[in-house]
Amino acid sequence: MKKIVILGSTGSIGTQTLDVVRHNKDIEVLGMTGNKNISLLEKQMREFRPKKVAVYDETKAKELKAAVKDLEVEILTGMEGLMEIAVMEEAETVVTAVVGMIGIRPTIGAIKAGKDIALANKETLVTAGHIIMPLAKKHGVQILPVDSEHSAIYQCIHGEKEKEVHKIILTASGGPFRGKKTADLSKVTLEDALKHPNWAMGQKITVDSATLVNKGLEVIEAKWLFHMDLDRIEVVLQPQSIIHSMIECIDGSVIAQLGTPDMRLPIQYALYYPERRFLNGKRLDFKTLKQITFEEPDMETFLGLSYAYQAIESGGSMPTVLNAANEKAVSKFLHKSIDFLDIYKIIEECMSRHSVCEAPTMEQILEIEQETYDYIESRW
Ligand code: NDP
Ligand code: MG
Numbered sequence: 001m002k003k004i005v006i007l008g009s010t011g012s013i014g015t016q017t018l019d020v021v022r023h024n025k026d027i028e029v030l031g032m033t034g035n036k037n038i039s040l041l042e043k044q045m046r047e048f049r050p051k052k053v054a055v056y057d058e059t060k061a062k063e064l065k066a067a068v069k070d071l072e073v074e075i076l077t078g079m080e081g082l083m084e085i086a087v088m089e090e091a092e093t094v095v096t097a098v099v100g101m102i103g104i105r106p107t108i109g110a111i112k113a114g115k116d117i118a119l120a121n122k123e124t125l126v127t128a129g130h131i132i133m134p135l136a137k138k139h140g141v142q143i144l145p146v147d148s149e150h151s152a153i154y155q156c157i158h159g160e161k162e163k164e165v166h167k168i169i170l171t172a173s174g175g176p177f178r179g180k181k182t183a184d185l186s187k188v189t190l191e192d193a194l195k196h197p198n199w200a201m202g203q204k205i206t207v208d209s210a211t212l213v214n215k216g217l218e219v220i221e222a223k224w225l226f227h228m229d230l231d232r233i234e235v236v237l238q239p240q241s242i243i244h245s246m247i248e249c250i251d252g253s254v255i256a257q258l259g260t261p262d263m264r265l266p267i268q269y270a271l272y273y274p275e276r277r278f279l280n281g282k283r284l285d286f287k288t289l290k291q292i293t294f295e296e297p298d299m300e301t302f303l304g305l306s307y308a309y310q311a312i313e314s315g316g317s318m319p320t321v322l323n324a325a326n327e328k329a330v331s332k333f334l335h336k337s338i339d340f341l342d343i344y345k346i347i348e349e350c351m352s353r354h355s356v357c358e359a360p361t362m363e364q365i366l367e368i369e370q371e372t373y374d375y376i377e378s379r380w
Contacts, residue, residue, distance in 0.1 A: 003090050004118075004271070005031035005050075007082060007106055008097035010040045012202045013120040013146065013263065017095050018044060020268045024277065031085040033098070038064040045071060052088060054081030056102070082106045087113040093271065095146070096121040099204050100327050101320075101369055104128050108362060111135050118270035120146040122221045123327070127320040127365050129224030143225065144270035149218055150225055151266030152244035152257035157226070158274075161249070168228060169246040169254075170218055171238040172297060173198050175209040178239060182301050188340045190333060198241035198261045207330045208304070211343055212297065216308025217326075220319055223312060230312050235305060237295040242284065260284055303344045307351065316356040320365050324372035325350035329380075338380060346376055 004021075008014045009032035021027045033054040034041040045053060045068060054076040055061035061077035068075070076084050079102075086094055086106035094110040095118040096103050103121035108131065110117060117136070119125065125132060125143075136143050145151050149170050157165060176195045177185060193210040194203060201209075208214035219233050244266075246256040259265055260282045268279055299306045304326075311322040329346040332338045338346070350372050357364055 001026055001028045002092060002271070003028045003030050004093045004095060005029070005085050005088050005091045006095045006097060007033050007086060007103065008095075008099065008121070009044055010034035010037040011097055011099065012200065012205075013097035013267065014095075015040075016264050017097060017118075017267050017271075018048065020264050020271060021048070023280065024268075027271065030091050031088045033082055033085050034060075035098075036060055038067070042067050045073060049073075052076060052085055054078075054085045056082060079105060083109050086110040086115070091115055093118055093144075095267075095271075096124065097146075099123070099202055101127055101323060101365075104362065104365065107132065108135065111139055111141055114139055114141060116142045116144060118144050118146050118267070120267075122147055122217050123323050125224050126217050126220045126323050127369075128362065129220070129319075130359055131362060133224050142273070144273050145221075145225055146263075146266050146270050147218060147221060148261075148263060148266050149245040150221060151269055153222065153226060153247055154273075155257045155269065156245070156247040156255040162226065164249050164251075165226070165247050166250045166252075167232040167234055167248045168222055168226060169234045169236055169248060170215065170222060171241075171243050171245050172212070172215045172235055173209065173241045174237045174239055174295070174297070175212065175214075175302075177210055177302075178237065178295075180301065182341070185301065185341055186339070190336055193333070193340060197239070199263075201263075203334055204327070204330050207333060207343075208326070210340075211304040211326075212299075212302035213304030213307070213322075213326050213330075213343070213347070215297070216304045216306075216311075217323065219305070219308050220312060230309065235297055237297050238292065239295070240289075240292055242289065242292050258284060303348070307344075307347050310351065314351075314356050316358040317360045317364065317368050318351060318354065318356050320360065320368050321350050321354045321372055322347060324369040325376065328373050328376045332376075332380065342380070346380060349379070350375060 103124040329343040
């Protein structure tokens, strides 16, 4: 039995990870975490019988404790709880499926404890890639991408040929507002933004896909995962989400990974790497698939990608500011307290007032995150 823990088991990636576990029957889930959705967490506990569970929200943790008195399980709470789950002794792999920068400390803790990371939580790599990648190397652990584009690239490179890769080509669906201009975006609602054409995901990443901030974060994620400079990472729109990403080799050969949009594939690939397993689900049918089309991203309208390029160029702590500003702005948009285009305004303002700190420590990253949140609260 392979032994894993899942940080964020109640989310979109978390529940699909449990689906993969359910079908394979040879993975034991030793620990899981949630935040607010304790009714789902309780169901998951009764099915998968983890030894420890952490609920970030303290009140919810108490409620859960009362509800599962009959189970033999330790209930933890807060960041300490997340940290304890991340380093559980027998666990080989930690699936990081929490949303946002909250994942930084548990991910670093897990690496130090020698765990392989199945990484969905891209915000962690965006803000702390300069800490995480060398740390993973030092502790001899693998960072296995779950994000579909990065999994695609990982599958194309297949661990051996990194120096033969000339560039990577990240595909993007373009989100629900592809083709719209700024004037159109001034009128869009939260409900419009949450209608992703191809993927059913958590709310934050769905909004990030609509702003193209998600693709921007993915460019930064790719830079760290595959040791690529910016000029070797290209983004192309592929609206049908059939090609999940590609690599161009030094001889001009292009290798792509294709499939129906199903996150269980990259999740399962990360859990069993380098082995491939059967996965039930829809297959591509090239006889009925009429076309796969490509477009250039409109970076003047969808500023998320431009901000990411600027953040990489500024370097140091700037990606932290981009990410923190975006997290706070999206949270406000999800609460309907700002408009869609305000997300861009907030990011731009936070980035332009920030003076870059080179190679920030984890403490500095968390301080900058807090400063960014405080500034946004005082202004918006
Ligand atoms: P969801 O919003 O669906 O789930 C987030 C998970 O994190 C839930 O378990 C939630 O708990 C938990 N959580 C939320 N806030 C906190 C907090 N403050 N402390 C501790 N736990 C918290 O997100 P997704 O599954 O969509 O995304 C997870 C990560 O994976 C993100 O980083 C995203 O970018 C990345 N990703 C997701 C993809 C997808 O298809 N969904 C694709 C590629 C990457 P609860 O629900 O109990 O409140
Ligand atoms: Mg992705």
